[in-house]
Amino acid sequence: DQNIETLPIEVIVSDNFSTDHTKDIIYKYNTFKNFKSNINNSNIGMSMNILNMVKFNAVGKYCWIIGDDDFILHGMILKLLETLKSNEDIDFFFTSIKHIDINSFLKIKDFSTAIFKKEILNFEFENIENVEQLCVPPYSQVFLGEIMSSIFRRSTWLEYNEIYKTKNLSEFLTTLENSYPHCVIYANKFFGKRAIYFKTPLIMVLNGAREWWDKAPFLVVEILRELVLLYMKKIEDRKLSRKLIAHYFNISFGQVLRSISNKKNISIKNYSFFVFRHIDVFFITLVRKIIAKKKSKIIL
Numbered sequence: 001d002q003n004i005e006t007l008p009i010e011v012i013v014s015d016n017f018s019t020d021h022t023k024d025i026i027y028k029y030n031t032f033k034n035f036k037s038n039i040n041n042s043n044i045g046m047s048m049n050i051l052n053m054v055k056f057n058a059v060g061k062y063c064w065i066i067g068d069d070d071f072i073l074h075g076m077i078l079k080l081l082e083t084l085k086s087n088e089d090i091d092f093f094f095t096s097i098k099h100i101d102i103n104s105f106l107k108i109k110d111f112s113t114a115i116f117k118k119e120i121l122n123f124e125f126e127n128i129e130n131v132e133q134l135c136v137p138p139y140s141q142v143f144l145g146e147i148m149s150s151i152f153r154r155s156t157w158l159e160y161n162e163i164y165k166t167k168n169l170s171e172f173l174t175t176l177e178n179s180y181p182h183c184v185i186y187a188n189k190f191f192g193k194r195a196i197y198f199k200t201p202l203i204m205v206l207n208g209a210r211e212w213w214d215k216a217p218f219l220v221v222e223i224l225r226e227l228v229l230l231y232m233k234k235i236e237d238r239k240l241s242r243k244l245i246a247h248y249f250n251i252s253f254g255q256v257l258r259s260i261s262n263k264k265n266i267s268i269k270n271y272s273f274f275v276f277r278h279i280d281v282f283f284i285t286l287v288r289k290i291i292a293k294k295k296s297k298i299i300l
Contacts, residue, residue, distance in 0.1 A: 005032050007077060012057050014038045016049040045170035047181040050147075054157055055164075062093075063154050065182070069206040070148045073098060076202040079123050080151065083196065092190050093151040094134045094144070095198035102208035124199040131190045132235050136243045139197055142251075143227050143244070147182050148203055152190065160185045173215050176226040183227055191234045217259045221252050221266045225274055245278050249285040 004011055011032070015022045017040045029035045038057050040049065054063050062084060066072070083093070128134060135143050144150065163169075163184055166177040173179045212219075228248045232241050252271070259266045275282045 004077070005034060007034075007081065009077065009081070010034045010036060010058065010060055012036045012038065012053060014040070014049055014053045014057065016040050016046070017043040043170075045178060046172055047178040048169045051163060051169070051181060054154060058154060061154060062151050063157065064148075064151045066148050066203070069209040071204040071206070073202060073204055079200075080202060083125065083198075084151075087196060089194075090196055091153040091156045091193045092131045092186070092195040093198065094128075094139060094195060095149050095151070095202040096139075096200070097146065097149060098201040098204040099207050100204055102206055105206055122200070126197045126199055128195040128197050130192050131186060131195045132192070132231065132237070132240060134195060134197060135231060136240075136247045143180075143224060143231065143247075144183050144186055145180050145224075145227070146205075148205065150182065150186075152186075156189050156193075157185055160189045162188075173212055173219060173223070176223055176230070179219060179223045180227055184230065187230050187234045191231075217255045218265055220255045221259065221271060224248060224252065225270070242281055245281045246285045249275075249278075249282050250289065253286070253289070 011029075011034060013022070013026050013036070015026075015037065023039070026035075026037050030037065036057060038053065044052070050065055053065070064080075080093075128139075131144075134140055140146060140149070163177065163181055166175075168175055169178050169181070171178050177184055225248060228244050231244055235241050235244070256266065256268070256271055260268065
């Protein structure tokens with residue numbers, strides 16, 4: 001409903017050899033001048049699909065990679081374009097997210113309802129000194145892993161060609177590069193640059209529709225630790241590095257406990273070594289979690 005045909009944007013659908021009805025759904029848009037569709041002849045993996053789309057399919061100055069379970073909120077393309085035009089020196093933009101549970105979503109019969117059509121009166125954003133500040137709450141919950149939250153300058157992204165030389169890119173969620181390729185590029189090419197954070201959400205994310213949810217313990221404990229280590233190599237700010245470590249412990253500790261009981265595929269040895277190296281941050285984080293839990297019980 002956002003009249004994309006009249007806007008200075010291109011819309012690209014990259015169908016990674018899907019077995020659903022994507023071809024039928026996008027067929028009616030093929031007459032749009034600013035619409036492109038790309039269909040892979042085989043499943044080339046999530047990471048390679050994204051990387052190829054940015055490198056070979058897109059031609060715009062900025063890219064916004066959106067999953068098939070994400071929705072741009074009403075009027076937000078125009079708001080984004082206005083902000084990009086008035087901040088042409090900025091390479092990286094990051095938006096907060098509005099969430100909707102899949103069960104609530106499936107009950108919606110009329111998609112012209114308020115949740116999709118509500119006008120945003122107070123559009124707010126914040127100037128950020130450098131991209132790495134966005135890696136932790138209150139901005140990102142998963143170290144910039146929320147790919148749908150990022151709008152980035154395409155030319156800066158393409159400066160990091162080393163990602164294409166990485167092995168196993170066609171696999172799915174087994175390494176840092178085929179789990180969070182965008183984060184690897186951000187760390188190598190966007191850190192140190194100024195950014196803008198949209199306090200007003202541009203996008204709504206469908207929670208509970210993740211087909212990879214059974215891999216969550218491995219992703220959180222193993223892959224995010226690798227990502228934190230990469231970030232720490234690129235960040236000179238010691239306080240920010242400690243925040244990264246603390247946030248990693250905060251979100252991984254519960255997953256480690258559950259993984260031990262469920263015998264999930266994580267390395268307790270590697271996790272223990274990381275804890276040992278940052279034992280002071282670990283205990284501070286653990287104490288804060290215990291205190292927060294006790295406070296929540298008192299409130300209840």
